[in-house]
Amino acid sequence: MTVLQAVALTLVLAGGTSVALTREPLRQVLLLGLYGGALTILFFVLQAPDVALSEIVVGPIAMPLIVLAALRKIGEQERERRASEAEDDR
Amino acid sequence: MSFYPYAVAAWLFVVGLWGIVASENLVRTVLCLTVVQSATYVLLLAVGYRHGGAAPIVADIPVHSRLVDPTVQVLVLTDVVIEATVSALLLALVVQGHKRFGSVDPQQLRALHD
Amino acid sequence: MSRRGRLLLFALGGATLAAVLVIAERGLPSFGDYHGVYGRVVQATEPVLRRATDLVTALNFDLRAFDTVGEEFILFASVAGVALILRRMRDEDDRALASTPQEHRFTGASDALQLLTLALVPTFIALGVYVIIHGALTPGGGFQGGIVLAAGPLAMLLAGRYLALKRLAPVWALESVDAAGAMAYVLIGLGGLVFASSALQNFLPLGTPGQLLSAGTMPLSSIAVGIEVTGAFLLTWTEFLDQALIVERRH
Numbered sequence: 001m002t003v004l005q006a007v008a009l010t011l012v013l014a015g016g017t018s019v020a021l022t023r024e025p026l027r028q029v030l031l032l033g034l035y036g037g038a039l040t041i042l043f044f045v046l047q048a049p050d051v052a053l054s055e056i057v058v059g060p061i062a063m064p065l066i067v068l069a070a071l072r073k074i075g076e077q078e079r080e081r082r083a084s085e086a087e088d089d090r
Numbered sequence: 091m092s093f094y095p096y097a098v099a100a101w102l103f104v105v106g107l108w109g110i111v112a113s114e115n116l117v118r119t120v121l122c123l124t125v126v127q128s129a130t131y132v133l134l135l136a137v138g139y140r141h142g143g144a145a146p147i148v149a150d151i152p153v154h155s156r157l158v159d160p161t162v163q164v165l166v167l168t169d170v171v172i173e174a175t176v177s178a179l180l181l182a183l184v185v186q187g188h189k190r191f192g193s194v195d196p197q198q199l200r201a202l203h204d
Numbered sequence: 205m206s207r208r209g210r211l212l213l214f215a216l217g218g219a220t221l222a223a224v225l226v227i228a229e230r231g232l233p234s235f236g237d238y239h240g241v242y243g244r245v246v247q248a249t250e251p252v253l254r255r256a257t258d259l260v261t262a263l264n265f266d267l268r269a270f271d272t273v274g275e276e277f278i279l280f281a282s283v284a285g286v287a288l289i290l291r292r293m294r295d296e297d298d299r300a301l302a303s304t305p306q307e308h309r310f311t312g313a314s315d316a317l318q319l320l321t322l323a324l325v326p327t328f329i330a331l332g333v334y335v336i337i338h339g340a341l342t343p344g345g346g347f348q349g350g351i352v353l354a355a356g357p358l359a360m361l362l363a364g365r366y367l368a369l370k371r372l373a374p375v376w377a378l379e380s381v382d383a384a385g386a387m388a389y390v391l392i393g394l395g396g397l398v399f400a401s402s403a404l405q406n407f408l409p410l411g412t413p414g415q416l417l418s419a420g421t422m423p424l425s426s427i428a429v430g431i432e433v434t435g436a437f438l439l440t441w442t443e444f445l446d447q448a449l450i451v452e453r454r455h
Contacts, residue, residue, distance in 0.1 A: 020109035
């Protein structure tokens, strides 16, 4: 195993652990983008350019976009719900 | 030392599962599912790797040179794209669930069902 | 069961799972010592039989084309599910946004960012088309190129011109593109049934390896899949961004 592969594997290990153990979804999304980058490097070093091409667009671009839009919608709905509950209480 | 990739795959799998079980927010659950899936990618590509092998594209290298296995790359390649779509489906369910039931906490959603 | 009880139970189960995984992985050949026969068979036969130089795409669209049909339909079903789940409910309306779509901008994008987007959009589109068409020759193919191509119009979102993006790619057009790609792939498979002896068989003339029009039906399958993936992802993004930016509950 070359040094490059070992380093890439360690990056993936650290990235995956941090994504799984972070509490807030917003922070997780940013870490997910970086994790996608680490995975791309690993796939490239394991001689899989096709897979690296897919991962580099899906990981940092496609997934975080969908999750951020979902988080924003949920946040908006939370605020609306709290505002209407405050009105009902009055 | 040559066991390292397999160990990384096993660790990512278990850590991702831990994230799913310990999650208090359904969006977090979906993202931890992504980590679990990436564990399988690492495992598959590690199985197919050959020392000194080149990428499985014979456009500019002699046809009989030493290549890594292309089959596992096919499996991982399509899975990367489709996993994003399936996660999108799950997130759509989470968003609509929040609209209807007012919460993204799995514990609270279960209480509402009763 | 309380949360602590659940986590404790998982800690036990997770440790057992990790141990079982490690024991199972010990039985695998050690890293780099791949002994499989299938890869070597593909390497020996594919460049001769199909004149394709990218073995991964050759596997994807020729030797294992049936798996790709299944995966394409997973993609199609997921996107149909997203479009169905995020439909406009009875008590929802589109937010009234000022002025015409060409002029409306969501605030926050500086001029430098807008200029960069102007350069990014055609670059992504050109790169995406290149990657799709050269599927059988270089790293690339339908799935990869489809996503790169979809990221092109998406860059307009960076400049805050989301409404212009919706005019460029309305939902009905994206749905048609997605369905057309799926249908095109099935038709190519059926063409194998009609012109050769079995479905999904490679039936077009094979040409010389390294040229654009080689490897039979592979470039066509690649284009079909690329079209479908592009439509699918743009549709998914549009649905989610609509929910986040445009849809609101009627008051």
